[in-house]
Amino acid sequence: MQDLVIVSTGQMYDRVSISQWMGKGHCSCPKTGQILAHTRLIPNRALYNLISQWCNAHGIPLDPMENTDITSEFVAMASSSKAAIEANKATTEILVQQLSNGTQGAKTVTARELHLLAKTGKENRACIAEAGAIPLLHDLLSS
Incomplete structure (x- = not known):
C-alpha cells in the first residue's frame, strides 16, 4: 500500500495491482464489476498521509508518493465524465x-x-x- 489510487468507480487500489489488472485488458472495476468511465488513476493523498504518519510514528520508512497535479486530474475526470x-x-x-x-x-x-x-x-x-x-x-x- 505505497501508491494508493482511486478508479472511476470510487474504489481504491494499489497502483501496481490495478495497472496490472487493466494491462490484461480488463475495463471494469475488480470489486464492483462496473465498467470504468475512464482509466485515470487518481492518487489517494488523504490515506497516504495517514499511512505516512503511522510509518513515521513507528520508524518505518515510506517511499514518497508520486507527485501529480491532482487539480488537473479532477478537471480531466470531470470532462471525461x-x-x-x-x-x-x-x-x-x-x-x-x-x-x-x-x-x-x-x-x-x-x-x-x-x-x-x-x-x-x-x-x-x-x-x-x-x-x-x-x-x-x-x-x-x-x-
Whole structure:
C-alpha cells in the first residue's frame, strides 16, 4: 500500500495491482464489476498521509508518493465524465431501438444490457427513461 489510487468507480487500489489488472485488458472495476468511465488513476493523498504518519510514528520508512497535479486530474475526470454520459446516451438510443425492433431473443439480451447500464448510475437511468425504454421494457416483461 505505497501508491494508493482511486478508479472511476470510487474504489481504491494499489497502483501496481490495478495497472496490472487493466494491462490484461480488463475495463471494469475488480470489486464492483462496473465498467470504468475512464482509466485515470487518481492518487489517494488523504490515506497516504495517514499511512505516512503511522510509518513515521513507528520508524518505518515510506517511499514518497508520486507527485501529480491532482487539480488537473479532477478537471480531466470531470470532462471525461461528460464524454462518458454522452457515450451512454448514444448507447441507450441504440439499445432502445433494438428493444423496439428486435426479435424476442434480441429484446431479452437488450433488456439485460439496459439493466447493467442502469446499475452504473442515476444519469444512465435518466437516459434510459428519456429514451422511451420503460414502456418497451414493460411490454417485454408483460409478455
